[in-house]
Amino acid sequence: MAVQEMKLREKSAPARVRVVVEEAAPPMMPVIYRRLSAESLRQALRKMLLIRRFEESAEDAYMRGLVHGTMHLSIGQEASAVGICAALDPTDYMTSTHRGHGHCIAKGAQVSRMFAEFFGKEDGYCRGRGGSMHIADVSTGNLGANGIVGGGIPIAVGVALSMKRQKRSSVVVSFFGDGANNEGAFHEALNMASIWKLPVIFVCENNGYGMSTSSDRSTAVKDVAQRASAYAMAGRIVDGNDFAEVAQAAFDAVERARQGGGPSLIESKTYRIRGHSRSDRNRYRTKEEIEAWLARDPIGAFERQLLRLGFITTADIDAIRADVEREIEEAIAFAKASPAPSIEELTRYVYSD
Amino acid sequence: MSTLIETRPAQRPQDVFAGDGRSHVSRARELTYAQAIQEALAIAMEADERVFLMGEDIGIYGGAFQVTGDLVQRFGTERVMDTPISELGAAGVAVGAALTGLRPIFEFQFSDFSTLAMEQIVNQAAKLRFMLGGAVSVPLVMRFPSGSGTGAAAQHSQSLEAWFAHVPGLKVVQPATPYDAKGCLLAAIADPDPVMIFEHKLLYKMKGEVPEGHYTVPLGKAxxxxxxxxxxxxxxxxxxxxxxxxxxxxxxxxxxxxxxxxxxxxxxxxxxxxxxxxxxxxxxxxxxxxxxxxxxxxxxxxxxxxxxxxxxxxxxxxxxxxxxxxxxxxxxxxxxxxxxxxxxxxxxxxxxxxx
Missing domain, CATH: 3.40.50.920 (Rossmann fold)
Structure with missing residues (x-):
């Protein structure tokens, strides 16, 4: 197989990730693309690029001291977030994780208000009270990232119960990582969702590590999806770096949930290219492993697939990248200009006014 | 200062019924503390479709202390919902339901078992509104049968209310009379924030005057x-x-x-x-x-x-x-x-x- 190198980004931003990609086999159109318009596929690519550039820019801003605390980047996991959310309506709900920037953007949040939150500003989605780890956008159904591993999973089941009880057609996606599948909350939540046949889709983004501890060392089963059988629900493994495969599984599970068929578990196998958080010294994995996954970068793969299938041209891609760059710049300017919260309002929002 | 304190409210119902649009004066009878709670639950469920009960063995069994009693026969298993023995997960379900339009009332079988659910109560229910800058609220009521005196020993007799009172975002009440048990519960159900109600198990059989109908006792008043x-x-x-x-x-x-x-x-x-x-x-x-x-x-x-x-x-x-x-x-x-x-x-x- 021929090997080529490509730059991930426009020359306007210095390339930080050098990617080695493999030429793929002759074009085969994924079945799910028959349900998605060319425009929605282009929008999916745009969202993946927006997530990537948002996180790279947030990382830059952190280095320059604009972001306080820590952050957990999902670079390399974009196809998983966008593929799942492609199957959701704006009225559907989502609970997210500490690695939740991608989920937030994929569900429809504005990066301007996300940057404002990261900069601790009043225009942030949480008025500067939550930061990266609690980023949320309730207006698009995102009930928030969560600082507790597995914390959002039972909450998602409660939201699904609420939808069913109110006879609303909305479904709920609960994102979590491989680390969370060993929390009691995961098991309790899956059991309840199953006995009550609730419209919830559990999405385990298995990036191989719960902080530094690999799935091999922490999880008794080979695949998290196997655990679905213990709760009498469908379990499915997908290549989390393949947008089409993730989207197909998401559409199937969402359809089942909406029709009253109950919950599903999707295990999306992916990889986080960056460390766990800002404190990570990367001592638990090899350079070779990281490089092998860089070669499977989900954005490059999606771009090449859309080009091969004729859904997009290189000029379209250039235009999307330029547009994303502009959006990021404007968003950062908005966030910088936003006012800081007032110290007098320190204890506001603890209780309802 | 004296206006902050009610004197023997049960004897002056016309005063304490003020302040809530739905309240109405009614005659008082003797009820046990447990009956007073059950009556409040029934009134709230009758008045508001969003209100429902969750807990272990609260349905056909009637609850470990018979507080929910026969409510399941009146309101059905969807609104008097037995949960698996999964305190953490079930508490999270209650939080999610409260976030999106329902009004769950969650019974811990014994307050001691709430230690299994601290994550959802302390990290989620108490903090979500604040962490999200006021974008959500969590109108959740939790009931905790607590205290010693029943011979149930160390893991079924604790008084953990001070733990919860140390958490901004929660409200914590301890009604001592049947009158307050009903009025505090109805106030808690109407409250937009999470309210933890600690009920001493020895009080469940205590009798006292309780007016019929809806009334509330303000939370936060001695x-x-x-x-x-x-x-x-x-x-x-x-x-x-x-x-x-x-x-x-x-x-x-x-x-x-x-x-x-x-x-x-x-x-x-x-x-x-x-x-x-x-x-x-x-x-x-x-x-x-x-x-x-x-x-x-x-x-x-x-x-x-x-x-x-x-x-x-x-x-x-x-x-x-x-x-x-x-x-x-x-x-x-x-x-x-x-x-x-x-x-x-x-x-x-x-x-x-x-x-």
């Missing part, structure tokens, strides 16, 4: 149970009754104790307490939770930091739970928490100047 000039005894839950019994006996000796039922730990009615101490010049705090770093410490500090401090004629005294888990043996169990004779002796010594 109640003056018995006026007195010599000493303020501030108590919570079952200790209110033991303090009142002590006050009766002390009156025979010429000591007039003022008894205050704190009713709510968060918000805390500091003003009512300070006003009472200014009248009596002495303070005794009586509570069942472990004495050290408990409710009494906060009440004492509250007086020490206020202008009521200048009125004190004696050191502040705390009577709380012993520094041990609740034991099984009945005599040991009694000795582990304040009993009426101990309250009498402590108050007498304080007032007579013997310590």
């Amino acid at each position: 109640r003056l149970c018995r006026p007195g000039r010599d000493v303020t005894v501030v108590a919570t839950s079952i200790m209110v009754h033991r303090s009142l019994a002590a006050a009766e006996e002390l009156a025979d000796e010429g000591i007039e104790a003022e008894v205050i039922d704190l009713r709510s730990l968060r918000p805390l009615d500091r003003d009512a307490l300070a006003a009472s101490v200014k009248r009596t010049h002495r303070l005794v705090c009586v509570y069942e939770g472990v004495k050290t770093l408990g409710i009494g410490a906060e009440l004492s500090a509250s007086i020490a930091e206020s202008d009521a401090f200048d009125y004190l004629d004696a050191p502040i005294l705390r009577l709380g739970g012993a520094e041990c888990p609740i034991p099984y043996n009945p005599e040991l169990e009694k000795a582990a928490v304040p009993q009426t004779p101990a309250i009498i002796a402590a108050v007498r010594n304080l007032v007579r100047g013997r310590r």
Whole structure:
């Protein structure tokens, strides 16, 4: 197989990730693309690029001291977030994780208000009270990232119960990582969702590590999806770096949930290219492993697939990248200009006014 | 200051029914504390489709203390919902339901089991509104059968209310009478924020006057149970009754104790307490939770930091739970928490100047 190198980004931003990609086999159109318009596929690519550039820019801003605390980047996991959310309506709900920037953007949040939150500003989605780890956008159904591993999973089941009880057609996606599948909350939540046949889709983004501890060392089963059988629900493994495969599984599970068929578990196998958080010294994995996954970068793969299938041209891609760059710049300017919260309002929002 | 304290509300129903649009005056009957709670649950479910109950064995079994009783027959299994024995997960389900339009009322079978659900209560329910900058609220009610005296030993007898009262974002109440049990619960259900209600298990069979229909007792207001000039005894839950019994006996000796039922730990009615101490010049705090770093410490500090401090004629005294888990043996169990004779002796010594 021929090997080529490509730059991930426009020359306007210095390339930080050098990617080695493999030429793929002759074009085969994924079945799910028959349900998605060319425009929605282009929008999916745009969202993946927006997530990537948002996180790279947030990382830059952190280095320059604009972001306080820590952050957990999902670079390399974009196809998983966008593929799942492609199957959701704006009225559907989502609970997210500490690695939740991608989920937030994929569900429809504005990066301007996300940057404002990261900069601790009043225009942030949480008025500067939550930061990266609690980023949320309730207006698009995102009930928030969560600082507790597995914390959002039972909450998602409660939201699904609420939808069913109110006879609303909305479904709920609960994102979590491989680390969370060993929390009691995961098991309790899956059991309840199953006995009550609730419209919830559990999405385990298995990036191989719960902080530094690999799935091999922490999880008794080979695949998290196997655990679905213990709760009498469908379990499915997908290549989390393949947008089409993730989207197909998401559409199937969402359809089942909406029709009253109950919950599903999707295990999306992916990889986080960056460390766990800002404190990570990367001592638990090899350079070779990281490089092998860089070669499977989900954005490059999606771009090449859309080009091969004729859904997009290189000029379209250039235009999307330029547009994303502009959006990021404007968003950062908005966030910088936003006012800081007032110290007098320190204890506001603890209780309802 | 005196306006902050209601005097014997059950005897003056026309006063306490004010302030809520849906309230109406009705005659009072005798109900047990458990019946009063059940009546409040039924009224709330009747009035509002969004209200539903969750808990372990609250359906056909009727709840471990028969608080939900036959409600499942009236409202069905969807609204009187048995959960698996999954306190953490079920508490999270309640949080998610509360976030998106329902009004869950969650029963812990024993308050001790809430330790399994602390994550969802402390990290999620209490903080979501704040963390999201006011974008959501969590109208969740949780009920905690608590306290010792049933011979159930260390893991079914604790008084953990002070743990919860230490968490901004939660409201914590401890109704001591059937009247307050119903009124506080109806107030909690109407409240937009998470409210934790601690119900002493020995109170479930206690009878008292309870008006029919809907009424609320404001959360965060103490109640003056018995006026007195010599000493303020501030108590919570079952200790209110033991303090009142002590006050009766002390009156025979010429000591007039003022008894205050704190009713709510968060918000805390500091003003009512300070006003009472200014009248009596002495303070005794009586509570069942472990004495050290408990409710009494906060009440004492509250007086020490206020202008009521200048009125004190004696050191502040705390009577709380012993520094041990609740034991099984009945005599040991009694000795582990304040009993009426101990309250009498402590108050007498304080007032007579013997310590």
